[in-house]
Amino acid sequence: MSGKLVEIDAAFVEKTVVELASFGAVGETGVSRTVYSPEWVGATDYYANACAEAGLEAYRDAVGNVWGKLPGSTAEKSIASGSHIDSQTPGGRYDGALGAVAALIAVKALKEQFGIPKRTIEAVAFCEEESSRFPNANYWGSRAITGRIRPEDPDRVIAFSGETIGQAMRDVGLDPARIPEAQRNDIDSFVELHIEQGPILEQAGLPVAVVDAITGIRQYRGEIRGVQNHAGAFPMDIRHDPLAGFTEIASGLIDTAHRVGRPAVTTVGRVLVEPNFPGIIPAKVEFSIDARHPNPQARRRLYDAHEGLMQEVARRRGLDIRWDVMLDHEPSQSDPAIVSMLQRVATEQGVPFLTMPSGAGHDSQQMAAIAKVAMIFVRSKDGRSHTPDEFSSIEDIVAGIRVLAAGLHALAY
Amino acid sequence: MSGKLVEIDAAFVEKTVVELASFGAVGETGVSRTVYSPEWVGATDYYANACAEAGLEAYRDAVGNVWGKLPGSTAEKSIASGSHIDSQTPGGRYDGALGAVAALIAVKALKEQFGIPKRTIEAVAFCEEESSRFPNANYWGSRAITGRIRPEDPDRVIAFSGETIGQAMRDVGLDPARIPEAQRNDIDSFVELHIEQGPILEQAGLPVAVVDAITGIRQYRGEIRGVQNHAGAFPMDIRHDPLAGFTEIASGLIDTAHRVGRPAVTTVGRVLVEPNFPGIIPAKVEFSIDARHPNPQARRRLYDAHEGLMQEVARRRGLDIRWDVMLDHEPSQSDPAIVSMLQRVATEQGVPFLTMPSGAGHDSQQMAAIAKVAMIFVRSKDGRSHTPDEFSSIEDIVAGIRVLAAGLHALAY
CATH class of the missing domain: 3.40.630.10 (Zn peptidases)
Structure with a gap:
C-alpha cells in the first residue's frame, strides 16, 4: 500500500x-x-x-x-x-x-x-x-x-x-x-x-x-542504619546519623545521573525513616533507587558509580549500609x-x-x-x-x- | 554546712x-x-x-x-x-x-x-x-x-x-x-x-x-513541592524533583551545623515523601528541621544560614518551598x-x-x-x-x- x-x-x-x-x-x-x-x-x-x-x-x-x-x-x-x-x-x-x-x-x-x-x-x-x-x-x-x-x-x-x-x-x-x-x-x-x-x-x-x-532498569532497596539519639544532646561530630548519610547519598546519586546526561536517569522515590520524629536522630533510613540506561555499558558504569558512592559515604560516616536489587531488566x-x-x-x-x-x-x-x-x-x-x-x-x-x-x-x- | x-x-x-x-x-x-x-x-x-x-x-x-x-x-x-x-x-x-x-x-x-x-x-x-x-x-x-x-x-x-x-x-x-x-x-x-x-x-x-x-531550640516543618512524574520517561535536566531538592537541603543543613561546631546541632528527624513509590518522581517531601544553639547571636546566624540555603536550593531547582516554625524556644x-x-x-x-x-x-x-x-x-x-x-x-x-x-x-x- x-x-x-x-x-x-x-x-x-x-x-x-x-x-x-x-x-x-x-x-x-x-x-x-x-x-x-x-x-x-x-x-x-x-x-x-x-x-x-x-x-x-x-x-x-x-x-x-x-x-x-x-x-x-x-x-x-x-x-x-x-x-x-x-x-x-x-x-x-x-x-x-x-x-x-x-x-x-x-x-x-x-x-x-x-x-x-x-x-x-x-x-x-x-x-x-x-x-x-x-x-x-x-x-x-x-x-x-x-x-x-x-x-x-x-x-x-x-x-x-x-x-x-x-x-x-x-x-x-x-x-x-x-x-x-x-x-x-x-x-x-x-x-x-x-x-x-x-x-x-x-x-x-x-x-x-x-x-x-x-531502557535497562535496576531498582534497589537500600537501608542505612546509624545510632538513634536525642537531637539536642548529641554533638554533630560524634553522631552516626543515617539521615545525614542518606541525604548525601541520594543527592550524589541524582547528581551522577545529571552529569552522565540523557538518557541516564536516577530516581529516589521512596523513603522511610525510623522512628521519624523531629527531635530524634533517626536509627534507620530505608530508600529506593531506580536507575536506568538503554546502553548496556553505560548502564553498568552508572550502577558501579551508584554502588561506589553508597559504600564510600557509609564507610566515611560509620554507618551500616546494605541493599538488595529488587528489579533488574536488561x-x-x-x-x-x-x-x-x-x-x-x-x-x-x-x-x-x-x-x-x-x-x-x-x-x-x-x-x-x-x-x-x-x-x-x-x-x-x-x-x-x-x-x-x-x-x-x-x-x-x-x-x-x-x-x-x-x-x-x-x-x- | x-x-x-x-x-x-x-x-x-x-x-x-x-x-x-x-x-x-x-x-x-x-x-x-x-x-x-x-x-x-x-x-x-x-x-x-x-x-x-x-x-x-x-x-x-x-x-x-x-x-x-x-x-x-x-x-x-x-x-x-x-x-x-x-x-x-x-x-x-x-x-x-x-x-x-x-x-x-x-x-x-x-x-x-x-x-x-x-x-x-x-x-x-x-x-x-x-x-x-x-x-x-x-x-x-x-x-x-x-x-x-x-x-x-x-x-x-x-x-x-x-x-x-x-x-x-x-x-x-x-x-x-x-x-x-x-x-x-x-x-x-x-x-x-x-x-x-x-x-x-x-x-x-x-x-x-x-x-x-x-540551648535555644527551633523546629521547622518544611514542605517542598515539585512535579510528580514517571521515573523512567522524564529526563534529569527538566525534572522538578522535590526529593533532589530535599536531599541537597538536608545534607547542606547538617553540614552547616558541623562547620559551626559544638554546641550547634541540626537534625532532620522526620521525612514524609508523596506518593513514595520507587518508580515515581515524588510530588512532595515534608520534613522537619530541629536546630539548636545556646548563644542568641550564634543561634540567629544558624537559622539564617538554614533558611538561606532552603531558599537558594528551591529557587535554583524550580521547586516550591515553604516552612512553618513549629517550636521556638529562646x-x-x-x-x-x-x-x-x-x-x-x-x-x-x-x-x-x-x-x-x-x-x-x-x-x-x-x-x-x-x-x-x-x-x-x-x-x-x-x-x-x-x-x-x-x-x-x-x-x-x-x-x-x-x-x-x-x-x-x-x-x-
Whole structure:
C-alpha cells in the first residue's frame, strides 16, 4: 500500500478510549483498574466484545489476556500488537489501554480497507503490567505468553493487601495451573503503541516517536542504619546519623545521573525513616533507587558509580549500609528492520516523528523473548503519566494509530 | 554546712527509681507513661505517697503536678527542685523521673540531717514535659506554674489520638477551668536534676555537670513541592524533583551545623515523601528541621544560614518551598550565682564535674519565667535517652543528688 493513507475514524477512537475508561473510573479522567478486579473483568469483557464487533475472533487466554484475531491466508507466524489493560491506582485513561485500543482499531481498519492479510494479525490486551496490585507480578500477562511464569509463581506473587495472584485468578474463574497454555510460539513480530509518559515529543513539537530500545532498569532497596539519639544532646561530630548519610547519598546519586546526561536517569522515590520524629536522630533510613540506561555499558558504569558512592559515604560516616536489587531488566533493543520500516511508513503516512529509546519498561521487552519487537510512542501532554492528568490528543493518537496500522500492513500483507 | 558531706542512701535511691518505673513498665527497663494516663495516675499517687512518707506535705495542684513541701521557718519565697514524671513511648526510667525522685530524696535527706530550713523547700513532679501524648502540650506542667496556659489551650491542645488535653484532665478528675490555681509566685529558685541524654560527661569521664544554659531550640516543618512524574520517561535536566531538592537541603543543613561546631546541632528527624513509590518522581517531601544553639547571636546566624540555603536550593531547582516554625524556644541562661554556688558545693562534696549547656529543652526554661534557675546533669551511658536502653549508674545518681542536696541547703538554710 506504499503511499496509500490508512483511514482511521477519530470519533470511533475517542468513543472507544472513553468507554474503556469507564471501567474503574476515578473522577473525570482517572482510572483505577488492577488486574483481576471487578473493573478489570468489565474492561476485558468490553475489549472482547469490541474485537468481536470488529469481526475479529475474540478469546481470553489462560492468564486473562484478551486476543482479537484476524486470520491470515497463510500459515505463517502472526503479527501482533497491543498493550496492557490494567492501570495505576489511580492512573489515567491512556497508559496501556491506548495500546490495546490502538491495536484493535488498526486491525479493524486494515480488515475494512485491505481485506484478508497474508499473515494472521492479532490485537491483544495484556492482563497486567503495572504491578499496582501485585508488586512483584513483573509483566504477568506478557510473561505468561513467553512461558516464563514458573509453576510456583501463582502462590508467591503476593498483593499489597496479602492475597496471592493465584487466588485472585481463581476469583475471576481462571485456573493458575493452566497458565502454561497461554504460551505462544507462533508470533513473528510484535509492535506496541504506548503513550510516551515523558516530555520529549512535546518539547520537540512532534506527535509520534519510533522506539528503538527500551531502557535497562535496576531498582534497589537500600537501608542505612546509624545510632538513634536525642537531637539536642548529641554533638554533630560524634553522631552516626543515617539521615545525614542518606541525604548525601541520594543527592550524589541524582547528581551522577545529571552529569552522565540523557538518557541516564536516577530516581529516589521512596523513603522511610525510623522512628521519624523531629527531635530524634533517626536509627534507620530505608530508600529506593531506580536507575536506568538503554546502553548496556553505560548502564553498568552508572550502577558501579551508584554502588561506589553508597559504600564510600557509609564507610566515611560509620554507618551500616546494605541493599538488595529488587528489579533488574536488561535493556531491550527493538528489531532494526522493524524500526526502519516504521520510520519509512511514518514518512509515507505524512506523520512527523523522532526516534528515541523508552525510559519506561513495557510489555515489549517481554515479548522480545519470542518475537521481533518495536514500539510507537504518542505525545503526552506535559509528559505526565501515572496520574489522572495524563492526556494525549485524539489527533496525536490517530497519527500514532496510522503509523501502527501502516506498520502492521507492511508486516502482514 | 560548708565541707559537711550530705549522706544519700543509695539503696533507697535505687528502690525508688525502680518502683516508680513499674508504672507504665515496658519490658525490662522501658517506661511508657503519658500525661493523664492510668500509668501516670499510678506514678503520681506513688510520688505523693513517697513525699508523705518522707514527712513532706504532699498535694496535687490544679494541673496535676505533685508537690512535697518541707515548710521553712520564715515566710521567704521557697526553693524548689524536681522534674517531669511523664515519659516517651517508650522511654527509659531516668528521663524526668530521676529529677523528681532526686528532689524528693534530697529534701528528705536535708530534713533528716539538717532539720527545718529557713526557706520552704519543695520537691515537685511536673505532670508533662515530653509532648508524647499531646504534641503541642509545650511543657504543660511547668507552664501552668508560670501562669502561661491560656484559657483556650485545654480545648486546643490535641492528642495524637484526637482527644483534647482538657478532656484528658477531666478523665482523671482535674478541672481545666481551675488550671490558673496552679500558678506560683512564691518560688525564689528552682534547681532541676536531669540525666544528660548525651555523651559529653561519659567522654569526659565525669559523673555530673553544672548546667549554665539551656540551648535555644527551633523546629521547622518544611514542605517542598515539585512535579510528580514517571521515573523512567522524564529526563534529569527538566525534572522538578522535590526529593533532589530535599536531599541537597538536608545534607547542606547538617553540614552547616558541623562547620559551626559544638554546641550547634541540626537534625532532620522526620521525612514524609508523596506518593513514595520507587518508580515515581515524588510530588512532595515534608520534613522537619530541629536546630539548636545556646548563644542568641550564634543561634540567629544558624537559622539564617538554614533558611538561606532552603531558599537558594528551591529557587535554583524550580521547586516550591515553604516552612512553618513549629517550636521556638529562646536560650535560657542559668542564674550565674546559683551556677557558681553549685560549682562550689560540688567541689566541697568531692564530686568532679564540668560546666556545660543543655542541648535538650527542660522544664527549667519555663521555671525561669518566675524563678532563678539552674540544672545538674548526671552522666548517661552511651549518651542514650528516649529509649529503654537509657541508663545512669546509682553511683553517678547519688553524686548528682549530693550536689543537688548541698545546693538546696545553700539556698534554703
